[in-house]
Amino acid sequence: MKIIEVWLQLKSKLQKLVTALSASSELQVWQKSDRYGHIYWRAYNPITGRSACFGSEAEMRIWIEMQYYQEM
Template sequence: MNNHIRCLLTEDIEINCSLSFQKKIHSNFWKSLYIIWENFVKKILADPHELQVWQKVDRHGNIYWQAYDPVTGKSFSSGSETDVSMWIEQLYRH
């Protein structure tokens, strides 16, 4: 059994497969460019003294949360959104 996917049935199909692949690349490029632009605008408009919280994904696909308070210089990271919320509450109690 051959596990390779190939578009070689006719010349027309091969061209269509190639165009489909190019559309995916083109779409991914614009999507990536939009995300970069969106993050850039958020950084410019952000209050430098405002608490920052964001979600990240590590190289293994695990989702975790990070928080940073620029006023105190303190930061916190956890796999639990609840833990981050508790850290924020504790930060502002003192």
């Protein structure tokens, strides 16, 4: 195996390790747009592993509140 191949494999494994170690338990929310320019919202709860997609910010906020109250 060439040194470059070994380095690339090591680099990939280190990146995965850093990502795993820095993963947050906080709810993640982001806004996206499709190829037609329509805006939608994505959310992910790393504690429960649940994710969802919404057509409006209001729908997303309701889902966030439901996630919060389910954890209590």
